[in-house]
Amino acid sequence: MTKVKPEEIAPQAETLAVADRLHSAAIHLLRRVRRQDAVSGVGPAQLSALSVLVFGGPKTLGDLAAAEQVKPPTMSRVVAGLQRSLLVEITRDPRDARRIHIHASAKGTRLLQQGRQRRIEYLAAHLGSLTPSEVAQLGAAADLLEKLLRDWR
Numbered sequence: 001m002t003k004v005k006p007e008e009i010a011p012q013a014e015t016l017a018v019a020d021r022l023h024s025a026a027i028h029l030l031r032r033v034r035r036q037d038a039v040s041g042v043g044p045a046q047l048s049a050l051s052v053l054v055f056g057g058p059k060t061l062g063d064l065a066a067a068e069q070v071k072p073p074t075m076s077r078v079v080a081g082l083q084r085s086l087l088v089e090i091t092r093d094p095r096d097a098r099r100i101h102i103h104a105s106a107k108g109t110r111l112l113q114q115g116r117q118r119r120i121e122y123l124a125a126h127l128g129s130l131t132p133s134e135v136a137q138l139g140a141a142a143d144l145l146e147k148l149l150r151d152w153r
Helices: 013-040 044-056 061-068 072-084 106-127 132-151
Strands: 088-092 100-104
Touching: 013 044, 013 106, 044 061, 044 072, 044 100, 044 106, 061 072, 061 100, 072 088, 100 106
Parallel strands: none
Antiparallel strands: 088 100
């Protein structure tokens, strides 16, 4: 019988502490940059769904609901609002008329790209208070986070 080491069963205390700090920092960072979204005049649920379409491509209603972790009736209301604002276009599936495909419109894509740019500029303005070395450290940390997300299973 092979003996299992405790560190193979549960994350070490240091790893848990880092995970806790990253979790809190990510939430606070997102909340602060999201304040820039008010300029768009579009609510958070609609912006989030639009983001999935802009960066992930066209989706069915069910796929979009799953991506946003909501039920299809909720997503139907979100999509209806996006459609009224001309931020998405809806087409019927040629093989199944009950199924729709939701695409970000050019207006929706522009709105999202402009919002992303506002968030990035807002964050960059605050990064300006750090030293070049600290900004480089954050860049290295971002590289690690991107690697972690690429390898996530």
